[in-house]
Amino acid sequence: MAHRVLVVEDEEDIAFPLVRTLEREGYDVSWVDSGQRALDSLATSPEVVILDLGLPDIDGLEVCRRAREAGFEGAIMIVTARAGELDRVVGLDYGADDYLAKPFGLAELQARVRALLRRTSSSSAAAEDAKPDGLRIDVDARRVYAGEEEVPLTGKEFEVLNILAANRDKVVSRGRLMADVWDENWYGSTKTLDVTIGRLRQKLESVGVTDRVVAVRGVGFRLEGGTPDA
Numbered sequence: 001m002a003h004r005v006l007v008v009e010d011e012e013d014i015a016f017p018l019v020r021t022l023e024r025e026g027y028d029v030s031w032v033d034s035g036q037r038a039l040d041s042l043a044t045s046p047e048v049v050i051l052d053l054g055l056p057d058i059d060g061l062e063v064c065r066r067a068r069e070a071g072f073e074g075a076i077m078i079v080t081a082r083a084g085e086l087d088r089v090v091g092l093d094y095g096a097d098d099y100l101a102k103p104f105g106l107a108e109l110q111a112r113v114r115a116l117l118r119r120t121s122s123s124s125a126a127a128e129d130a131k132p133d134g135l136r137i138d139v140d141a142r143r144v145y146a147g148e149e150e151v152p153l154t155g156k157e158f159e160v161l162n163i164l165a166a167n168r169d170k171v172v173s174r175g176r177l178m179a180d181v182w183d184e185n186w187y188g189s190t191k192t193l194d195v196t197i198g199r200l201r202q203k204l205e206s207v208g209v210t211d212r213v214v215a216v217r218g219v220g221f222r223l224e225g226g227t228p229d230a
């Protein structure tokens with residue numbers, strides 16, 4: 001069965017190429033252009049919702065919140081032209097699974113949708129098998145779990161991991177990590193970041209998490225999924 005994807009976007013210029021690309025990928029794509037229609041369409045149980053924030057009736061964040069409140073369990077990817085707001089939005093937990101700033105490349109979007117589908121199918125598998133390597137971050141409680149086991153992280157380690165996880169499979173620059181986790185007016189050495197990353201890696205490895213924090217030389221760090229064992 002084709003994966004069901006719901007595109008919520010009021011601008012046709014953005015929606016059309018998006019829908020076409022996803023259909024070419026073989027997904028069963030529906031498109032709606034308002035928040036209310038998005039909420040109504042959740043009854044069709046899409047596996048991934050691509051949700052624009054700037055909608056004519058209900059703000060996308062509110063759509064996201066209401067969807068979760070109504071028990072919607074599919075993946076939600078927020079796309080927004082409010083790039084400056086993205087960091088803040090990621091920090092607040094509206095129940096979205098991924099975030100993408102406009103303008104985005106269609107290849108990038110496709111990769112993210114694939115990753116979300118992998119995650120949703122592997123998380124339902126994880127629920128059944130209690131896979132020990134599943135990394136789960138409870139943003140509200142600021143706690144991280146590997147399967148059932150809590151990974152004891154310091155505040156800084158948690159924040160670094162949380163930012164990397166929100167940008168999974170993407171490189172986050174050293175500058176951004178330093179600015180977001182330490183101080184927006186930091187100068188000079190980022191040695192403290194390397195030390196924190198080193199400890200974080202050790203802790204994740206020690207509980208058997210297969211997700212890895214990979215250093216990208218001269219740029220920053222990226223959280224990558226380990227090889228699934230299924």
Ligand code: CA
Pocket residue numbers: 009010011052053054055
């Ligand atoms: Ca819009």
